[in-house]
Amino acid sequence: MHLHSKLPNIGTTIFTVMSGLATKTGAINLGQGFPDFPMDPDLVELVAKAMRDGYNQYAPMPGHPPLLETLSGKIELLYKLAVHPLSEITITPGGTYAIYTALSTILQPGDEVIVFEPAYDSYIPNILMNGAVPVAVPLEYPSYKIDWKKAHKAKTAKTKVIVLNSPHNPTGAVLSEDDIEELRRLVYDTNIFIVSDEVYEHIILDGIPHCSILRYPDLFERSFVCFSLGKVFNCTGWKLGYCVAPETLTKEFRKFHQFDAFSCFTPTQVALASFLKEPSHYLSMPDFMQKKRDFFQELMSATRFNALPTHGSYFQIYSYKDISDEPDSEFAKTLVAQCGVAAIPVSAFYQSGKDDKVLRFCFAKKSETIVSAVEKLSKV
């Protein structure tokens, strides 16, 4: 049998590669982004209760209605936008799926998509799967801010989508009000859609407000805004997210969703419908994560790694220029082998493999994990 690959140049995701290596060698895994501390036991109990109460059959295709209602209330509270719960929010099996479905909903073969690099690793394959063309625009090193002049240069008559991600994976950069103004200029008077990946909306640090696209009604009208509940509640294995988009866009999105997943795991939706009603459950996240990031940074300051500025996400990036000349993918393997710590090489987030000698470390870990990992890293 011969299968003509639709993704001939795509290998196995770096997260699988580095987690596999960490498991095989027993290294501390600061690579793939997931917490190693327990999630809230009250939420676990609510899921168990939902199962005991018989919520074990298909949820409605768009999502469990009380959860849609609660999410709409949360959006109103945080971003002052009234979104219709039943026609503008769709529950998805994770944020990645929401992004893929949004891109599939919009793209026709040959369309161009502006993507800023380094880019979360699913975006470009998702664009290629739709026969569309990724147009990569590099973020400025080392601030990883958007150079809007370059973004304007990348815009053509074929540009159909711009993908945004704030807080940004892998760099932790965040969008500012100035960026939003520039974005407005870029899309004004065009038919360019926005796919906004905001899975780290509650992991934004240093007191910075989250410039969600949901804050700007004029931008929201052309947007699919994607979230991950696994990220908000430290349960990445739940693979539960949602997409917020205006009604006409949501209608098209659901045409795909109804034949891809149809609906998502019911008990977690039932549990979250009540758990999310208490804003402190998510408003406490920035403080909680800030303590972890600051603790990690403080310990790491005694090593030879140099921290680059980050303001959000699960990740802190470090330059290792003063330590080694090895390419980052090699250096990441050396670290696992010689030091017993796994990290992610940032070149994996560039199509070209651009290598600025930067590694990404996940700090969403127990204090003991952070202490042991940094102890090992200090020997480098």
Ligand code: GLN
């Ligand atoms: N988002 C996580 C990260 O960036 C990993 C998700 C995945 O493994 N696909 O590390």
